[in-house]
Amino acid sequence: MESLATKLAPRDTEIRAWEVASTFEARHILCTTQGRGQNAAQYIESNLEVHIGCWFIDQYPYHKAVDFHSEHTTTKVRSRLKLYCSADPEEQKVDLAILPLLTHGEAELSRDMLQLMVQRLTIGGRLVASVDNVRDRWLHDQMRELFPKVTVHTFADAIVYSAVKQSELKKVRNFQCEFAFRDREQLIYAISRPGVFSHRHIDPGARQLIDAIDIGPKTRVIDIGCGAGTVALALATRDATTYVHAVDGNARAVQCTELGAARNQLTNIVTELNSRGTKATKGSFDLAVANPPYFADFRIAEHFINTAKEALKPGGQLLLVTKQPQWYEEYLPDRWDDVDIWPSKKYHLVAGIRT
Numbered sequence: 001m002e003s004l005a006t007k008l009a010p011r012d013t014e015i016r017a018w019e020v021a022s023t024f025e026a027r028h029i030l031c032t033t034q035g036r037g038q039n040a041a042q043y044i045e046s047n048l049e050v051h052i053g054c055w056f057i058d059q060y061p062y063h064k065a066v067d068f069h070s071e072h073t074t075t076k077v078r079s080r081l082k083l084y085c086s087a088d089p090e091e092q093k094v095d096l097a098i099l100p101l102l103t104h105g106e107a108e109l110s111r112d113m114l115q116l117m118v119q120r121l122t123i124g125g126r127l128v129a130s131v132d133n134v135r136d137r138w139l140h141d142q143m144r145e146l147f148p149k150v151t152v153h154t155f156a157d158a159i160v161y162s163a164v165k166q167s168e169l170k171k172v173r174n175f176q177c178e179f180a181f182r183d184r185e186q187l188i189y190a191i192s193r194p195g196v197f198s199h200r201h202i203d204p205g206a207r208q209l210i211d212a213i214d215i216g217p218k219t220r221v222i223d224i225g226c227g228a229g230t231v232a233l234a235l236a237t238r239d240a241t242t243y244v245h246a247v248d249g250n251a252r253a254v255q256c257t258e259l260g261a262a263r264n265q266l267t268n269i270v271t272e273l274n275s276r277g278t279k280a281t282k283g284s285f286d287l288a289v290a291n292p293p294y295f296a297d298f299r300i301a302e303h304f305i306n307t308a309k310e311a312l313k314p315g316g317q318l319l320l321v322t323k324q325p326q327w328y329e330e331y332l333p334d335r336w337d338d339v340d341i342w343p344s345k346k347y348h349l350v351a352g353i354r355t
Helices: 012-021 038-046 059-072 107-120 138-146 204-212 230-238 251-263 296-311 325-331
Strands: 028-031 051-056 081-085 094-101 121-131 151-154 159-164 177-183 186-192 220-224 243-248 269-273 285-290 312-322 337-344 347-353
Touching: 012 038, 012 094, 012 121, 012 159, 028 038, 038 051, 038 059, 038 081, 051 059, 059 081, 094 107, 107 121, 107 138, 121 138, 138 159, 177 230, 186 230, 186 251, 204 230, 204 312, 204 337, 204 347, 220 230, 220 296, 230 243, 230 251, 230 269, 243 251, 251 269, 285 296, 296 312, 296 325, 312 325, 325 337, 325 347
Parallel strands: 028 051, 028 094, 051 081, 094 121, 220 243, 220 285, 243 269, 285 312
Antiparallel strands: 121 159, 151 159, 177 186, 312 347, 337 347
C-alpha cells in the first residue's frame, strides 16, 4: 500500500523538516505545508495522541488538502488533523511548530510566518524550519535573530534548523503597513500584509484599472481577486450608493480589504473569502473588475472571467487589466459581446459585455 507521502509527494524541504520534527516529543503541533499536509497525517498515524493544526493563508491549496484527506486519510486521523485557512495561525499554544520554506519565496512573508510560529510556541516549545537551499544563510540568520541557540541539520537536498523557545520575544515586528493613494481628488488609505497583492503600494495595473472605470450611482460592482482592496476602496469612495463586493481566495487579502474599508469609514464594501467562484447572488452585478495574475498559464484569468460571467446581470460589463492582451483577444470574442481591448500606458484594458 502506498504511504501518504508517496500518494502526493511534497517538496524535499518539507519531508526533511518532518524527519527532524519526528525526533522531538510533542502533543500539539502547528505546521504549514508545501503539499497537502500528508506528512502531518502520516505523523498522526504513528502517534494517535497528537493534535496538529495545518495553517493555510490561501484557500486554493486549502481546498486541495481537504479534498485529498477526505479520500486518503482515515476518520481517526482527520479528527486530529485540523486544516484551516485564515490570515494568521490560531492563537492556541503549541509544543512544536514546523515551517518549510522555499528559496524563491517572499522574504517578508517568511519573516512574518517565522515570528508568528515563535509567538504560538509555549516556553520550551520548539520551532523546526527548513529550506531547499543547501547553501542557505538567510534562514539561519533569521532563526538567530529569534533564538539564542540554533541547531543545524544538514541533508543533501535541504537544510533544517531547530531551536527551543526560552522566553517570549522582546521585540515583535509589525509587518502590516498602511499606504495612501489618490483617486481623483480623494485620498484613500489601504492596509496590506506580506502575502497580499500588492503589499506596501498600489499596483500600477490597479491604477490603470481604477482610472478607466466610470460608474454611476447605485452601481453594483464585484471586484474579483481584490488583493489589498485598492480598486474596491476607490470605487466605494466615489459614491456611497455604490455597492462593492470584494472577493479573494487569500485570507489576508480579505482581511486587508476589511481593514481598509474601516480605515476609510466605508460601509458599502462587503468581502468574501472564496477561491472557487463566489457565493454572492449570481446575476446581480452591473460591473465586474479584475486584475488577474499572470502565472498558471491563464488558468486563474479564465477562472476570474467565468466567475464574472456568473456574477453579472445580462448586459453587465467586465473590465480587467493585463500586460498580455493576446490571450484575451483569442478567448473572449466567442464568449462575450462587444469585446474591446486598448492600451493604457504599459498595460492593456479589456472590456466585454455579458451575453
